[in-house]
Amino acid sequence: VIVTTTVEKLREQITTAKRSGKSVGFVPTMGALHEGHLSLTKLSKNECDLTVVSIFVNPTQFGPNEDFSKYPRTIEQDSSMLESVGTDILFLPDKETMYPTGAATFVTVDGVTDYFEGEVRPGHFKGVSTVVASLFNIVIPDIAYFGQKDAQQVAVIKKMVKDLHFPLRIVIGETIREADGLAMSSRNRYLSSDERQKSLTLSKTLSLVQDLIVKGKSFEEALLEGKRFFAKTGEITLEYLDLVDSETFARAASFKEAESITALIAAKVGTTRLIDNVVITKP
Numbered sequence: 001v002i003v004t005t006t007v008e009k010l011r012e013q014i015t016t017a018k019r020s021g022k023s024v025g026f027v028p029t030m031g032a033l034h035e036g037h038l039s040l041t042k043l044s045k046n047e048c049d050l051t052v053v054s055i056f057v058n059p060t061q062f063g064p065n066e067d068f069s070k071y072p073r074t075i076e077q078d079s080s081m082l083e084s085v086g087t088d089i090l091f092l093p094d095k096e097t098m099y100p101t102g103a104a105t106f107v108t109v110d111g112v113t114d115y116f117e118g119e120v121r122p123g124h125f126k127g128v129s130t131v132v133a134s135l136f137n138i139v140i141p142d143i144a145y146f147g148q149k150d151a152q153q154v155a156v157i158k159k160m161v162k163d164l165h166f167p168l169r170i171v172i173g174e175t176i177r178e179a180d181g182l183a184m185s186s187r188n189r190y191l192s193s194d195e196r197q198k199s200l201t202l203s204k205t206l207s208l209v210q211d212l213i214v215k216g217k218s219f220e221e222a223l224l225e226g227k228r229f230f231a232k233t234g235e236i237t238l239e240y241l242d243l244v245d246s247e248t249f250a251r252a253a254s255f256k257e258a259e260s261i262t263a264l265i266a267a268k269v270g271t272t273r274l275i276d277n278v279v280i281t282k283p
């Protein structure tokens, strides 16, 4: 894997590849890589001639009381993982490269950011859409890959690409889980072994809600039962459990309003915030 830190150098490499007719796949990440990130990289390897992965812990998407400074940074391990799946270029910009001194331009996506992560983490999606727009302008990929794990982020990025006519396609990779069901996340490494056990409640609650809906229970009943099930486990605090239209992220009371519904969950396990989701299609 070629490690590139400047926009100029990266553009040179990408332009050369494009001139010889190569397609470019792009996977933006914040590092502390795991199989979820690698699965997106593999999708790109299968579909594109040149695969670019970026690692940038984006300060603007963290709130003042969030984990920006302690976010895991494991660059040595990350680059050998990327090497092992045949990544072509690792883009590793510093803060000054992504946000030149005095940078004052932001991208905000309204509506889809109103609730859930957008509500709990004010400013988070503004940071995400701004850095992703900037990375898209730097890389100009044919296809950009995102994980279903961050369902609302997917909805935000898709809306931004559509509204601003970014000349690229978005491909979503399925959520990669540990054997016991916990969705992989860079933040899982914050969990003690006891917390790691308790964090299973998130995926279990989602499975329960999904089962109930597939069996024909109303959305309201399914959510109530899900919340009851969640409440039985101690030391873990539910932030939200809800059912939304997968595209607009508006709360949904039944399938009438949407073809595809996403069940969303967010919870705090000790001091660690975890999110997960499952897509439920109309039976």
Ligand code: AMP
Pocket (backbone or CB within 6 Å): 028, 029, 030, 031, 035, 036, 037, 039, 040, 145, 146, 147, 148, 149, 150, 173, 174, 175, 176, 177, 183, 184, 185, 186
């Ligand atoms: P992050 O490094 O957390 O910003 O994530 C970078 C990309 O990897 C995003 O598109 C995430 O949605 C995706 N991702 C994170 N965790 C997973 C997972 N468990 N399965 C699939 N994709 C994931």
